[in-house]
Ligand SMILES: CC(C)=CCC/C(C)=C/CC/C(C)=C/COP(=O)(O)OP(=O)(O)O
């Protein structure tokens with residue numbers, strides 16, 4: 001991988017998934033592409049809290065908008081089949097993510113949208129991103145990355161073992177590679193040797209390993225202790241154990257990792273519940289990712305999914321789900337675009353479409369565990385059923401909050417590897 005590729009991958013991972021930090025100095029004359037991306041980022045409209053509140057309150061007072069499924073689905077199908085729009089060039093190292101976001105959105109809206117032809121395209125594209133059929137990079141000829149591998153495995157889980165593709169996944173190579181990323185403090189790097197080490201790596205590693213049934217004591221050694229150190233005084237989790245601010249993305253990753261290991265009881269759950277409840281903005285009723293920050297539709301999953309996992313474990317009521325649902329339906333559907341969005345004033349995108357839809361499904365579901373045996377719980381035992389809502393339910397698929405994919409696909413994929 002050239003230093004330009006490393007810079008670009010770092011930049012994209014930081015912007016898209018990473019924690020807040022000083023901008024990386026990647027602007028150089030030799031790289032006009034990155035120069036352009038930086039310009040777009042810098043000129044992005046800064047939305048003021050007052051403005052957001054005003055726009056949301058106006059929209060929240062309107063009659064509830066019902067998700068325009070045909071519009072959204074048609075748009076997504078088009079986006080997947082056509083070539084990438086220019087702004088997507090910026091996501092060169094995130095192609096596995098894009099495939100997962102689009103496929104998962106389609107699956108949640110209507111599984112028949114994901115035709116065999118589209119599934120074959122997904123499988124073909126994903127395996128091109130890997131030299132040995134796993135682990136996966138962010139695009140063709142890119143080095144493997146833990147987040148790309150996570151996204152690729154999730155996307156493959158949606159493809160129904162078409163053409164026996166699940167047997168093609170190189171589980172041995174993935175297991176060895178995951179072990180090679182393991183750090184003495186219990187965390188995982190995102191890729192070697194330049195990767196970041198934080199709760200994202202832990203979650204991606206455990207999600208991949210549990211789905212492919214390659215979990216081992218060696219993989220999970222020290223992980224609980226690492227995550228315990230990431231819980232902050234506020235109750236949420238920071239990126240690392242070095243005192244980072246609690247954030248919705250990292251809190252989801254830590255909570256889901258603990259649920260996968262059936263170790264939720266090893267952290268301060270009451271504080272975590274308080275922290276989740278405090279994420280619901282009192283005017284907009286959507287969720288923010290951290291203290292004193294703006295509401296954003298994607299936290300309907302990162303924080304909403306955390307609350308759903310707590311609910312399954314009998315810690316109910318962190319969020320006002322009906323009010324969050326209203327925020328999603330009235331404020332996250334862009335009237336002009338095909339996609340779902342962060343907040344009024346923003347454009348829709350694939351990332352927000354997926355996580356807002358996951359969040360919407362959560363607001364219409366009750367979460368619980370199958371069976372009474374608390375000591376042997378697995379993340380695959382989490383079930384959901386319909387929670388009655390005031391207006392018409394959206395009819396989205398029920399999802400598993402640990403993996404962020406519909407229950408049906410999850411069960412089928414998981415059972416394949418038992
Ligand atoms: C599985 C996996 C890799 C998950 C990643 C989860 C994660 C860290 C999500 C957060 C992503 C995000 C857009 C943060 C924005 O920070 P910001 O400072 O721009 O936004 P804020 O003001 O809302 O904090």
Ligand SMILES: [Zn+2]
Nearest residue numbers: 296297298342
């Ligand atoms: Zn967002």
